[in-house]
Amino acid sequence: MQARAEAKMGLPAPLVALWSVRDGLLTESGVCVYSAGSIGERNATYEVAQYAPGFVLIGDDSGGRGFLLRADDLDSAVFSSGLGDLDPADFEVVSADFKSWIESLCPGLMY
Known part of the structure; x- marks a missing residue:
């Protein structure tokens, strides 16, 4: 039910799927995937x-x-x-998709 509500608010389904297993993460290298509770504030x-x-x-x-x-x-x-520069024209692709990116950050994490 919560996942459906989050998807309706425009949150990407792969991120919502990760939250069903783990509410955000912080890797040893310092990469943070925001939790459901903090993503709204960060985007604002x-x-x-x-x-x-x-x-x-x-x-x-x-x-x-x-x-x-x-x-x-x-x-x-x-x-x-x-x-400080959120112009999509300047964005760089770091991974072809979210699942591959998460697997590169946290090998073995299943969701």
């Missing part, structure tokens, strides 16, 4: 809707770079950008 703080409409900020590298997904694309690539 960085004004993602204004500067990168159609994207959702899903995490950061603990050093000024954010990770984003297209909100309406189940197979969205994972993009990276400096948090």
Whole structure:
């Protein structure tokens, strides 16, 4: 029920699926995937809707770079950008899809 509500709010389904197993994560390298409770605040703080409409900020590298997904694309690539420059024209693709990206961060994590 909660997953359906989150998906209706424009949250990417792969992220919601991860939350069903683990509510966010922080890797040893400092990569953070935001929890369900903090993602709204992070997106508001960085004004993602204004500067990168159609994207959702899903995490950061603990050093000024954010990770984003297209909100309406189940197979969205994972993009990276400096948090001070959320112009989609400047985004870099860091992974072809969310699941592959999570597996590269946390080998063996099943969701």
